[in-house]
Amino acid sequence: MGLLTIDEQKCGKDGFCGRECPAAIIHFSEARVPTVLPSEEARCMDCGHCVAVCPHDALRHARISAEGSPAIKPELVIGAEQAEQFLRSRRSVRRYHTKPVEREKVRRLVEVARYAPTAGNGQPVEWLVTSDRDRLRRIGGMTVDWIRGLAKIPQAVEAAPYLPAAVAAWDAGDDSVLRGAPTLVTAIAPEAARIGTIDVALALSYLDVFAQTLGLGTCWAGLVAGALAESAELRAEVGVPEGYTHFYPLMLGYPAVRYHRTPERKAPRIRFMD
Ligand SMILES: Cc1cc2nc3c(=O)[nH]c(=O)nc-3n(C[C@H](O)[C@H](O)[C@H](O)COP(=O)(O)O)c2cc1C
Known part of the structure; x- marks a missing residue:
């Protein structure tokens, strides 16, 4: 069986799939039926644009299941105003209820995060979850140990003046690292992922914003990320396997705080270059 299976009864012979294919490997028979030459199949990156763009549901891709590719429901499309408020109102949450995040919810978040773009559709991102x-x-303590070392370096404190306070707060019994979040989600990608750090950040961003819709709050765990990059011991504690050089952790939990306004940000700085 070839890469594409075409239902010729349904096919509109309109060429949408061929024009859409980023690898330009979809050709057309004399009867305008799309096909991929076996010699070119390896160039397909399984992005599914051919499936997505066909208005007739006439095209099946051997590696993209029909069940896993549902039709877009027009009634679920959100408007710009809704989307703008939704995005503007996401906050970094630093106070959480102790209630753990249900595994089902974590699974749902990761399901959606799979749809973030990845370089070459490599989809290299994997997830570590601990509650x-x-x-x-221990992760908080190891991170503070790393910060203690940094806090002795004047240039480091100049660049990040909050470091000594984070240590002092931890020593006074406050969780200045994970802010009492009941769950830590870490996105990871193997070294082989060409632009894995960006893939990880995008997947995490999808998870981050979608979490709001499930009543969850998040905060990017930059202090843990800094310590992870330096400490093999901490990487082992978080569960980062050898050879996974791209990673970023995110705090997750039910917020113990509500927000009522969307605070101002810096004015946009745009240069239209022509
Ligand atoms: C990469 C990254 C790392 C961050 N690390 C931390 C962190 O370690 N601790 C923390 O309390 N907030 C952290 N934050 C949250 C930022 O401080 C926050 O995004 C910023 O103040 C804007 O607030 P908002 O996210 O509520 O709009 C981080 C954010 C990003 C994007």
């Missing part, structure tokens, strides 16, 4: 209180405490 174990003792492990989270």
Whole structure:
């Protein structure tokens, strides 16, 4: 069986799939039926644009299931105003209820995060999730140990003046690292992923914004990320496997705070270059 299966009864012979294919490997028979030459199949990156763009549901791709490719429901399309308020109102949450995040919800978040773009449609992102209180405490402690070292370097404190306060707060019993979040989600990608750091950040961003819709709050765990890059011991505690050089952790939990306004940001700085 070839890469594409065409229902010729349904096919509109309109060429949408061929024009859409980013690899330009879809050709047309004399009867305008799309086909991919076996010699060119390896160039397909499984992006599914041919499936997505066909208005007749006439095209099947061997590696993209029909069940996994539902039709877009017009009644679920959101408007710009709704989307703008939704995006503007996402906040970094730093106070959480102790209630753990249900695995089902974490699964749902990751399901959606799969739809973030990835370089060459490589989809290299994997996920580590921990809700174990003792492990989270150890992750916080190891991160603070790393910050203690940094806090002795004047240039480091100049660049990040909040570091000594983070150590002092931890020593006073406050979780200045994970902010009491009951769950830590870490997106990881193997070294082989060409632009894995961006893939990880985008997937995490999708998860981050979608989490709001499930009543969850998030905060990017930059302190843990800094310590992870330096400490093999911490990477082992978080579960980052050897050879996974792209990673970023995110705090997740039910917010113990509500927001009522969307605070101002810097004015846009745009240069239209022509
Ligand atoms: C990459 C990154 C790392 C961050 N690391 C931390 C962190 O370690 N601790 C923390 O409290 N907030 C952290 N933040 C949250 C930022 O401080 C926050 O995004 C910023 O103040 C704007 O607030 P908002 O996200 O509520 O709009 C991080 C944000 C990003 C994007």
